[in-house]
Amino acid sequence: MLMKTFDRLIFFLFGRIIARRFVVFGGVSAALAHGEGLVMEGITPTYNRIDEHVKNKEHVERILCSYIELVRAMDATNKGHVAIKPSAFGIGLGSYVFARTLRRFIEAVSDKSLEIEIDAEDRGTLFAVQRVLNSLVFRLPKGIRFRPAFQMHLPENVRKELITQYRILDMPVRIVKGSGLYDIGAPELNDKEVLARYAETFQEQIAKKKHPNIATMRDRELIDSLVAIAVRERVSFDRFTIQFLDGPIGHSLARVCVDSGCRVGCYVTFVDPSAPNEWKGYVRRRIAFGRKFVFGK
Numbered sequence: 023m024l025m026k027t028f029d030r031l032i033f034f035l036f037g038r039i040i041a042r043r044f045v046v047f048g049g050v051s052a053a054l055a056h057g058e059g060l061v062m063e064g065i066t067p068t069y070n071r072i073d074e075h076v077k078n079k080e081h082v083e084r085i086l087c088s089y090i091e092l093v094r095a096m097d098a099t100n101k102g103h104v105a106i107k108p109s110a111f112g113i114g115l116g117s118y119v120f121a122r123t124l125r126r127f128i129e130a131v132s133d134k135s136l137e138i139e140i141d142a143e144d145r146g147t148l149f150a151v152q153r154v155l156n157s158l159v160f161r162l163p164k165g166i167r168f169r170p171a172f173q174m175h176l177p178e179n180v181r182k183e184l185i186t187q188y189r190i191l192d193m194p195v196r197i198v199k200g201s202g203l204y205d206i207g208a209p210e211l212n213d214k215e216v217l218a219r220y221a222e223t224f225q226e227q228i229a230k231k232k233h234p235n236i237a238t239m240r241d242r243e244l245i246d247s248l249v250a251i252a253v254r255e256r257v258s259f260d261r262f263t264i265q266f267l268d269g270p271i272g273h274s275l276a277r278v279c280v281d282s283g284c285r286v287g288c289y290v291t292f293v294d295p296s297a298p299n300e301w302k303g304y305v306r307r308r309i310a311f312g313r314k315f316v317f318g319k
Contacts, residue, residue, distance in 0.1 A: 025313065032309050033302075041305045044269040045072065046292040050092045053292035056268075057100040064280045066287045067102035068139055068265070071294060073110040074303035079119070081297075082112045086123055088294050093131040103169075105139035105289065108151045113144075121154045128158070128166060135165035139196055139235075142171040148180065152188040159193065168193055169235065173200030174219040175211055181219075194232040196265065197223050199241075217244065224248050228257055235265045235287060239311065240272040245279065259284045267291075 032040075041047075046056045057067035069092055073085055089104060096102070111127075112119035128138075140155065142148060155168050162168070172184070172195040184190045199216050211219070227234035238244055245264055252259065264279050265287035266272035279286045293301045 041301045045301045049294045054100045067290045068105050070105035070291045072300045072304045085110045090130045103137040107141045117150050132163040139169045171196045174216045175200035196235040198237045235263045237265045239267050263287045
């Protein structure tokens with residue numbers, strides 16, 4: 023209760039200031055302009071529109087149109103990938119709506135070279151989302167591919183089912199620690215166990231030649247440990263990408279990784295003017311993450 027009160031207080035006092043550091047406001051055009059700056063630094067942007075708890079088809083339709091607009095407006099100066107939240111594409115309305123929305127998006131940008139990252143939100147929809155991806159993956163146009171997020175803090179039975187039954191590692195994945203912030207009260211592994219899973223998943227993806235994304239906010243120890251594995255196993259740095267969240271916390275480390283010859287990506291979260299308050303849930307999670315990072319709880 024004390025930690026929740028702390029988070030609420032920080033959000034009340036500094037929420038909008040924090041949002042301006044971690045979120046791009048102004049919609050598609052502003053996101054692409056921000057991405058252009060990253061591309062100039064040798065960093066590949068992944069554009070992610072923020073939409074929380076989408077409950078109706080009209081909202082899903084607006085989100086879909088926004089993503090189509092973004093991809094069609096991309097050029098060599100700001101080219102990157104996109105990330106979608108399953109909830110924003112309709113998983114809360116059922117697997118059929120999610121699959122249909124995703125198919126429409128793919129059809130609209132089928133002439134593009136594009137990676138579609140799929141966030142892991144609600145633990146209860148992980149299997150349903152992966153089932154839809156598996157049904158669509160073999161019909162993807164040339165140049166388009168899926169990259170689901172794979173959380174390393176999941177309970178062993180969930181992790182095992184995603185790997186064995188849903189074969190998530192047959193796709194390139196975005197390896198994330200997983201903070202439990204989407205699943206309040208969810209049991210988590212300790213840091214040592216999470217890092218061990220991270221290394222195991224990284225090595226399996228490399229062995230499958232899947233080019234994993236190493237996702238972190240600013241974890242130098244994690245990055246160094248995986249780079250050490252790559253050096254030991256003689257894995258070239260172009261076979262994986264280190265991906266940071268946009269904002270001031272990880273930017274200097276991202277530049278260090280670029281200078282070291284690594285492939286580097288950045289998650290660019292943006293807010294559309296049609297949904298001006300959607301940043302609030304995202305910033306609350308960033309505050310909770312920062313509190314856990316600083317205080318350990």
